[in-house]
Amino acid sequence: MRFHEVKWDSDEERSLFLEEATELLNALEQGALDTPPPLDAMFRAAHTLKGSGGMLGLTEWVERAHHLEDAMDRRGRPDWRWTPQLQQLVLDTVDALRAELEGRAVAVEKPLVWWELEWSPQCAMPGVRAYQAWQVIHDLAPGTVSDPPLERLSDWTGTVSRLGIPSTLSEEAVRAALMMVDDLANAKALDVVDVSDAQSAGEVSPDGGDTAKGVTSPERREATIRIGAETLERILEGLGELLLDHGQLDHLWGSQADPTTKGVLDHLRRRALDLQDLTLRARMLPLDTLFKQYPRAVHDIARKLNKKIRLETSGGETELDRLVMDRLHEPLLHLLRNACDHGIEDPGTRTRAGKPETGTIRLSAEASQGHVHVRIVDDGRGIDWGRLRDKAVRQGWLSADEAQRATEDQLSELLFRPGVSTAEQITDLSGRGVGLDVVRAFLDEIHGTITVESQPGQGTTFHLELPMTMAIMTALIVEAGPWTVGLPILTVERIEEAAQAALGSALGRPAVPDQEAPLPVYPLAALLDATVSHEDHYVVRVKDGRTQAALAVDEVRGQQEVVVKPVAGLTMTPWLSGVALLGDGRLALMVDVRRLVPTAIGERERVHDDPVLRAGSNQMELLVFQLSDGQRYGINVYKTREVLPGADVTEVPGQHPWLDGFLRLRGQTVPVVSLHRALGLPQPETAGVIVITEFNHTVQAFPVDQVERMVRVSWDQVEPLPAVLDAADADHRRFTGLIDHAELGPIQLIDFEQILAQVAPPAYPAPDQVGVPSMGGQMIWLADDSRVARQQVEKALEPLGVTVRSFGDGQELWAAVESGEPLPQLFVLDVEMPQLDGYTLTQKLKHDPRTASFPVLLHTSLSGHWHADRAQQVEADAIVTKFDPARLARTAAGLLLPHPTEAERYVPAFAGAK
Numbered sequence: 001m002r003f004h005e006v007k008w009d010s011d012e013e014r015s016l017f018l019e020e021a022t023e024l025l026n027a028l029e030q031g032a033l034d035t036p037p038p039l040d041a042m043f044r045a046a047h048t049l050k051g052s053g054g055m056l057g058l059t060e061w062v063e064r065a066h067h068l069e070d071a072m073d074r075r076g077r078p079d080w081r082w083t084p085q086l087q088q089l090v091l092d093t094v095d096a097l098r099a100e101l102e103g104r105a106v107a108v109e110k111p112l113v114w115w116e117l118e119w120s121p122q123c124a125m126p127g128v129r130a131y132q133a134w135q136v137i138h139d140l141a142p143g144t145v146s147d148p149p150l151e152r153l154s155d156w157t158g159t160v161s162r163l164g165i166p167s168t169l170s171e172e173a174v175r176a177a178l179m180m181v182d183d184l185a186n187a188k189a190l191d192v193v194d195v196s197d198a199q200s201a202g203e204v205s206p207d208g209g210d211t212a213k214g215v216t217s218p219e220r221r222e223a224t225i226r227i228g229a230e231t232l233e234r235i236l237e238g239l240g241e242l243l244l245d246h247g248q249l250d251h252l253w254g255s256q257a258d259p260t261t262k263g264v265l266d267h268l269r270r271r272a273l274d275l276q277d278l279t280l281r282a283r284m285l286p287l288d289t290l291f292k293q294y295p296r297a298v299h300d301i302a303r304k305l306n307k308k309i310r311l312e313t314s315g316g317e318t319e320l321d322r323l324v325m326d327r328l329h330e331p332l333l334h335l336l337r338n339a340c341d342h343g344i345e346d347p348g349t350r351t352r353a354g355k356p357e358t359g360t361i362r363l364s365a366e367a368s369q370g371h372v373h374v375r376i377v378d379d380g381r382g383i384d385w386g387r388l389r390d391k392a393v394r395q396g397w398l399s400a401d402e403a404q405r406a407t408e409d410q411l412s413e414l415l416f417r418p419g420v421s422t423a424e425q426i427t428d429l430s431g432r433g434v435g436l437d438v439v440r441a442f443l444d445e446i447h448g449t450i451t452v453e454s455q456p457g458q459g460t461t462f463h464l465e466l467p468m469t470m471a472i473m474t475a476l477i478v479e480a481g482p483w484t485v486g487l488p489i490l491t492v493e494r495i496e497e498a499a500q501a502a503l504g505s506a507l508g509r510p511a512v513p514d515q516e517a518p519l520p521v522y523p524l525a526a527l528l529d530a531t532v533s534h535e536d537h538y539v540v541r542v543k544d545g546r547t548q549a550a551l552a553v554d555e556v557r558g559q560q561e562v563v564v565k566p567v568a569g570l571t572m573t574p575w576l577s578g579v580a581l582l583g584d585g586r587l588a589l590m591v592d593v594r595r596l597v598p599t600a601i602g603e604r605e606r607v608h609d610d611p612v613l614r615a616g617s618n619q620m621e622l623l624v625f626q627l628s629d630g631q632r633y634g635i636n637v638y639k640t641r642e643v644l645p646g647a648d649v650t651e652v653p654g655q656h657p658w659l660d661g662f663l664r665l666r667g668q669t670v671p672v673v674s675l676h677r678a679l680g681l682p683q684p685e686t687a688g689v690i691v692i693t694e695f696n697h698t699v700q701a702f703p704v705d706q707v708e709r710m711v712r713v714s715w716d717q718v719e720p721l722p723a724v725l726d727a728a729d730a731d732h733r734r735f736t737g738l739i740d741h742a743e744l745g746p747i748q749l750i751d752f753e754q755i756l757a758q759v760a761p762p763a764y765p766a767p768d769q770v771g772v773p774s775m776g777g778q779m780i781w782l783a784d785d786s787r788v789a790r791q792q793v794e795k796a797l798e799p800l801g802v803t804v805r806s807f808g809d810g811q812e813l814w815a816a817v818e819s820g821e822p823l824p825q826l827f828v829l830d831v832e833m834p835q836l837d838g839y840t841l842t843q844k845l846k847h848d849p850r851t852a853s854f855p856v857l858l859h860t861s862l863s864g865h866w867h868a869d870r871a872q873q874v875e876a877d878a879i880v881t882k883f884d885p886a887r888l889a890r891t892a893a894g895l896l897l898p899h900p901t902e903a904e905r906y907v908p909a910f911a912g913a914k
Contacts, residue, residue, distance in 0.1 A: 003100045006056050017052065021101060024049050025094050032090040033295040035310055037082060042090070043072045049097065061100060068093045088303070091296070102142050112145070112164035114190040115174065119159050122886070123183035124760045127156035131652050132662065132669040133184065134163060136177045139664060141169040155654060162190075176326050180668035182698055232283050236472075236563070239276045243561065246272065273561070280469055285325055287365045287372070288316030293329070294336055294363060301340045308358040309344050311336075315365035320372050321469040324446055328374075328466070331439040335376045335462050336361065338436065343380030343460055353457065355379065367468060369490050374464040383454035385411055395621070395712050412452040416440040438641065447577045447592045473564050475580070477588060478540065479555040481525030481532040486580055486588040487551075489559055491544040498539050498552060512539060512550050521550040527596060528589075544593040564590050620832070622711050622739075624747060625691065625704040628676055628684045632708070634739065634747045636832060638862045639695045643707050646687045656759045663701060665692065671759070672701045678755045679734055695861035696756060696882045711747075713739055718749065718834030736785050737834045753861055753882065754788040762792060762883050775896050776801035779822075783813040783841070784830035784859070789882070793828060793859065796885035800893055810836030814844060817851060824854070826895050831860035839874050846875040855895040859888065 008014040024045045031042040046069040053061035071089055074080045117133055119126045130146065131153045138144040146153065147162040165174060171189060178187050246269050250257075257265065291313045302309035320328070344350075344359030351357060362377040388411050389403040397414060398406060416436050443450050447467060454460040475486035476495075496512075511518035519541065525534035536552035562580035575596035580588045622634035623643075644665075649672050651661040660672040670692065676683055688705040718737040734754060739747045780802050784790045790806045797804055805824070807813040810833045817823070827845060831838035838858055845851040855877040862881075871879040877895055880888050 002060070003056075003058060006058075017056070018101065021049065021052065021097070025098055028090055029094045029296060032087050032094075033299055033311075037087075039072065039074070039082065043069065043074075046072060046093075058100075061097060064093050064096055084303075091299070112143075113167050113169075113171075113174075115163045115165060116188055116190055117161050117163065117178070117184060118186040119161070120183045120185045121159065122762070122884075123159075124762060126158060126161075126183075127153040128652060128655070128671075129181060129183050130156060130161040133161070133178060133181045135650065135662065135664070136180055136669050137163055137165055137169070137174060140173060140177055141166045150653075153653070172322065172326075179326075232279060236276065236279050236283075239272055239279060241563075242272045243269065243276070243563075276472065276561075280321075280472060281319075283322055283469070284319035285322045286316055287318050287320055287325070287374075288313075290325060290329055290332065291316045291363060291365075294332070297333065298336060298340060298361065301337060302344075305340060306346065307340065307344055308347055309340055309361060310358050311361050311363060313363045318365040318367050318372055319468075320365075320466065324466055324469075327442060327446070331442045331464075332363075332374070332376070334436065334439050336363070339376060339378040339380065339460070339462075343378040343382075345381050349381075370468050370488075371490075372466045372468050374466065376462045376464075377459065379459040382456040382458055382460055383412075383415075383452070384456060385454075388414060408454070409451075412454075415452060416450075447595075449594060473562055473580075473590065475560055475562050475588070475590065476540070477557040477560050477582065478524070478538070478553040479557065480523075480528065480551075480553050481534040483525065483528060484557075484582070484586050484588045485524060485528075485553075486560075486562060486590045487540065487542060487593065488544070488590075491542045491593045492540060493543050494541040495556055496539045496541075498537055510552075512541070514548075519548065519550050521552055522597065524551045524553050527551075542593045542597075547594045547597050549593075549597045562588065562590070620713060620715060620837070622713055622747065622749075623691070624708045624711055624744060626706045626708065627679070628681050628705055632744055632747045633675075633704075634711075634749050635691065635693065635702075635752065636862070637710060639693045639752070641692045641694050641699070644690045644692060646703075647690060647701075658755070658759055660703065663690075665699075665701075668699065670699050670701050672703065673755065673759060675702050675704065675750065675755075678758070679750075693752070696753065697884070698756075700756065702752075708744070711741060711744065713741065713747075715832075715834055715837045715840075736832075751786050751788070753786050757788050757792065757883075762885060774801040775893060778802045778826070778896055779824035780804045780826045780828055780892065781807065781813055781816070781824040782828045783807040783810050783833060783838070785809045785833045786830070789830065792883055792885070793888065796883075796888045797892060799889055800896075802892075802896070809833040810838060810841040814841060817845070817848070823851060826892060827851075827854060827856045828859055828892065829856060831858055831862055839870055842871075842874045842876050857892060857895055 006014075028042055028045050031037045031039075031045075046065055050062055050065035050069055053065060068089060071086060117130065119129060123129055130148070131150065134144060134146040134150065134153075143166045145164040147164070148156050148158075174189075175187065178184055246265060250265060253261065253265075294313070295311050298309055298311040339361050344361070345353070345355075347357040350359065360379050362375070364377070365372060365374045367373075385408060389398075389406065392398040392406075392411070392414055393400050393403050397417075416439070439450060442448075443464065443466075449465045451463045452460065453463070473486070474489040476489050476492050478485050478487065510521040512521055513519075521539060523534050523536050524540075525532050525536075534552075535554045538553050538556050540551045540553055540556070542549060542551060560582065562582070564578040564580055575592050576589060577592045578590045580590055582588055621637040623637050623640050624632055624634050626632055647663045647665075649661040649663050652659075655661065658674050658678045660674050662669050662671055664670075672690070675681070684703075684705050686705075688703060689707055691702045691704055691707070693700055693702060717739050719739075734751055735748050736751045737749045739749065741747050778800075780797065782790060782793055782804050784793065784806070785808060794804050794806065807816065810829065812835075813827070813829075814836055829838040829841055833841075836844075838860065842856050842858065845854070845856055856875075858871050858876045858879040859882060860879065861883075878891050880891050
């Protein structure tokens with residue numbers, strides 16, 4: 001008998017069995033990963049599992065548990081030893097018995113929570129997205145049902161679908177899983193419906209109407225109270241508004257309030273702060289909820305690498321905002337995988353170095369001054385700084401002299417560039433230079449930091465500093481020119497009147513004395529905009545991590561608790577962590593000191609010193625791979641996330657002919673696109689590897705036969721593909737160019753954007769949906785090496801009524817500038833182009849007197865903070881990630897409008913793009 005066939009006498013009996021079995025399986029798994037393992041407790045757990053399954057008649061269950069019990073029975077076996085093989089038997093048995101338990105949800109009648117999913121109007125494949133949503137939830141809660149049914153999703157084109165999800169899955173888990181699905185505009189829980197009653201009635205009423213007889217009773221609903229993160233967020237917002245109301249009353253009445261009124265106001269504020277603190281605590285979770293997932297992951301990675309690795313965790317009781325924690329799993333897994341693969345040596349190498357065979361990785365957490373510090377420490381080989389210096393010189397990132405003078409802190413920053421790796425060979429796990437840039441991108445989004453310390457031969461430490469919560473901040477409110485600014489109070493060291501601050505000078509800049517060296521003084525208003533006037537009556541000394549400076553401000557308004565609201569879309573202002581409405585009705589810009597000071601001091605000038613960004617560098621890093629025809633193909637490393645061995649792929653009814661299906665990747669559903677079918681090549685005879693990519697706002701997978709290596713090439717090496725190698729019909733060409741590499745020979749560059757456009761054509765909004773005035777009579781010059789991309793951009797800009805002139809690459813556009821032709825009002829440039837790439841072309845346009853005053857919009861499939869930084873450094877006016885037609889049209893309109901205030905009206909994010 002199988003588990004789903006058991007006839008239970010009561011729900012209580014079933015629940016008790018599940019609870020006991022889950023605890024025993026967890027104990028077995030944890031015991032197998034402990035050193036030394038608690039053998040007696042594990043033997044008892046296996047024995048109990050066997051007996052419990054036997055009472056229910058679970059034959060296969062009993063066989064597995066009995067086999068494990070026999071393997072762990074040490075009685076009368078003096079030569080018995082705990083071995084890696086026995087450890088793996090325990091883990092495999094745990095996996096098998098858990099799978100048996102998870103299968104029970106399909107047949108067990110239990111209440112479902114119905115969720116309504118609203119899909120974006122621009123979603124090109126609503127049926128596929130609805131299937132993905134069902135799959136990500138079904139993986140967590142078997143028994144999840146879809147409305148429309150799965151068999152109808154292949155041709156479904158609606159905008160609202162529903163999922164019936166077993167009530168055992170928490171709202172937080174549902175929302176976290178659904179975040180992995182693209183094009184989902186909104187998701188909300190409706191009501192709880194009993195499956196058996198709903199099915200017997202012949203229909204299900206997700207909104208709790210009379211057609212569903214099985215709506216849970218009030219008693220049952222009171223027995224289990226679940227408060228979702230969204231509900232807590234609304235409560236927190238309400239309390240924040242209450243505190244704002246208090247601030248406004250206090251500001252209006254001031255000293256005129258009588259003692260009774262003053263007392264009531266003070267009491268109101270204290271109670272609101274208490275409730276706010278309680279709500280914040282409800283949003284906090286212990287990090288152990290994450291940490292407990294990693295011992296098994298490290299064990300599996302070590303087994304695959306034939307290494308011996310032990311993971312030690314501490315500080316799991318440290319609490320972190322669940323909104324931060326929900327997104328922390330992937331970066332931590334990247335770092336742990338990196339430590340296992342790059343850091344810890346194989347047993348033989350460790351023995352020769354005088355180290356224990358078993359390497360140790362320590363994952364720890366601690367809270368300090370409003371931040372959570374997470375450290376990943378390994379005792380492995382450490383970072384080879386010499387190899388990193390050599391690579392920086394070979395790739396053109398640094399000159400030989402710059403590399404020799406670079407400190408380890410400066411070199412460690414190179415590790416977070418896409419495409420950087422010091423690994424000697426590529427493996428299935430890492431070595432391709434993808435991963436650490438993902439960690440940095442996550443930390444940038446939450447305004448955290450990461451630092452690296454490493455001693456060759458001794459090990460490496462990655463130190464992550466995370467905000468404990470992103471909702472509430474105690475800020476010092478100051479005035480700087482026309483702006484009201486909030487500085488995190490934890491970064492403020494001292495406030496002085498400028499007249500008494502002992503101002504001197506250092507290196508030609510105002511400075512104040514400090515313990516070690518003079519501290520430079522920067523007018524805060526000038527950092528935000530060098531053109532505004534300011535008075536600078538006070539000096540505020542700030543220190544955030546390794547960033548230390550003195551900021552001159554006009555006025556200091558005092559300390560205040562504020563609710564920080566994030567501002568979406570301001571990729572060109574990384575120093576802005578959000579905005580806050582103050583009690584007197586003013587809007588304060590909340591500043592991230594670590595990003596403001598370096599950006600203002602160095603980043604705006606660094607473009608002239610950074611070898612990667614110098615005009616004419618025109619470089620890119622390619623990941624070279626082969627397909628079934630034996631030819632070499634390339635993809636920009638910036639578009640790759642990782643390379644995996646084969647994975648289970650699930651087909652979807654009615655999927656596009658070029659789709660193999662979908663795979664699950666750490667909680668995310670990823671479409672698998674066949675390059676073989678797209679390029680008309682024979683299917684491979686043997687399994688290869690899968691390249692996971694991220695561009696155009698989406699993640700997708702491409703199976704390839706073999707990955708060779710990374711090479712650095714210049715865009716001016718890229719030549720158009722000979723017609724004999726490409727499709728005769730330009731609309732069906734699949735390549736953007738050809739590189740004749742000195743060592744590898746011909747490398748063909750695939751037009752991935754055109755392939756994706758065939759699989760999922762973009763949706764274009766109607767002219768009245770763009771919401772911008774007609775720009776008739778204005779000219780835009782567009783440069784993009786992809787014919788499909790040019791057609792998409794031209795169609796997206798149609799609602800503006802502009803004239804678009806297209807060029808096949810950056811060199812063609814620059815030649816038109818050089819020829820003296822009438823110039824356009826706006827340049828729209830792709831980044832990846834042969835002959836002359838978008839970054840280099842932007843620099844040329846911005847430093848040529850003929851074109852310096854015209855705005856430049858970079859339109860690229862590359863996403864992430866690094867590309868936004870580069871766009872800012874080359875002085876682009878805006879950057880838009882492909883392909884969002886409405887956003888592209890609105891951003892172009894904002895750049896064409898004559899006055900900034902008009903631009904802000906139509907393009908809210910434009911205000912921050914300098």
